[in-house]
Amino acid sequence: RKSASSLGSNGFNEVRIEDATGEEEVFTHAQKDEDLLTENDKDQEVKGYEDLLVKKDRKRTVEGNQTLKVIKDDAGVVEGNQTLLVRKNRDTSVEGSHDESVEGNQAMTVGRTLTAVVSQGAMENVALAKATTIGGGYSVNVGLAYNEATGGAKAMEVGAAHTEVVAGSRQEMVSKDKQVKVGGDWKTEVKKGISLTVARDLTEQVTQKSSTDVKEATAWLAKQFEVTADQLSVSVNGNVALRVEKSGNIKIFAKTFTLDGADIKFKGAKVKLEAPGASSSAQVQALRAAAVEGSPFVERCPGK
Structure with a gap:
């Protein structure tokens, strides 16, 4: 059935039913608007393909719940912008893999807590710079090994105290120079031995007092030893x-006081030897004479 929409107009409304075998069809044409109202339930089944083309805007409002089930693949393309607003909670579950690619910028804002649980490995690759700002505390807990590699320079700044606890061994290797500056006191406590090997010169400069306390024996071995x-x-x-x-x-x-040597010599412009008592002993007199003459003084010590 086809009817003209108005007198003298080329527009029309049409409802056509075709019953020919193999060409069955129900065709509906609205020249302008079409309103469909179902007071109760509506069931729609398409056993073949469905194609929907909306050349302008489209709006869908569901006042109750909505369920979408796709047996096979689901593909969606948005040529412009997309906005999704969830006023309450949202749960997303992926039983297989999940890939997400963003060619431009991405920003994520979490008003409260963010928790990420990875059952196996996790990797993050940043081609250029990365900055992390944390207003409160920051904690990293690694159950096994932890490796950090920096190709260029590395700087660490701590505004307050810095504490490092190593339960096992710790090794530090510096290929070139190393410099440590301490603005206050510096204390090092080693409960066992310590070994220091310097391939070239070693210089220590103390502007005030210096003290070394050794409970047992100590030894200095050098080709030449100088104290200034x-x-x-x-x-x-x-x-x-x-x-x-x-x-x-x-x-x-x-x-x-005992001088023990094969050859002992005293020499000076003025040599004075004094012994307590009224008179000098024979040894003192001999030392005095040897010093005046500049000749060596040799005396066999007892037991030699």
Whole structure:
């Protein structure tokens, strides 16, 4: 059935039914608008293909629930922008793999907590720079090995305290120079041995006092040993045994003083040997004479 929409118009409304075998068809044509109202349920079944073309805008409102089930593949192409608003919760479940590609920028804003659980491996590849800003605490927990590689320079800045705890061994290898600056105190505690190997020179500069406390024996081995100081003192058991002053004076403090050598020689513009008591001993007199003459003084020590 075909009817003209208005007198003198080329438009028309049409409803056509074709019953020829193999060409069955129900055709509906609306010259302008079409309104369809179903007061109750509606069932629609298409046993073949369905093609829908909307040349302008399309709007769909579902006041209840909506279920979409696709037995095979589902492909959607949006030539312009797409906006999705979920006012409550949203759950997405993928039983297989999930691939997502963004050719431009991507921004994600989470108002509260973000949790990501990966049962196996995870990899992130950033071709250029990456910046991470955390307003509160930051924690990384690695159950096994942790490897970090930086191809260029690396800088770490900590505004407050920095604590590092290593339960096992720790090794640091620096191919070139290394510099450490400490603005306050520096304390190192080693409960076992420590070994320091320097291939070239070693220089230590202390602007104030320096103290070394060794509970047991200590040894210095060198081809040449030099001590430079305004005053040098050697103490044994809390008592000063030797003092060398900046003026050139050298004092030896001893309860018993023994010189043992094959050839002992005293030489000076003025040599003064004094012994406590009224008179000098024979040894003192001999030392005095040897010093004045500049000749060596040799005496066999007892038991030699």
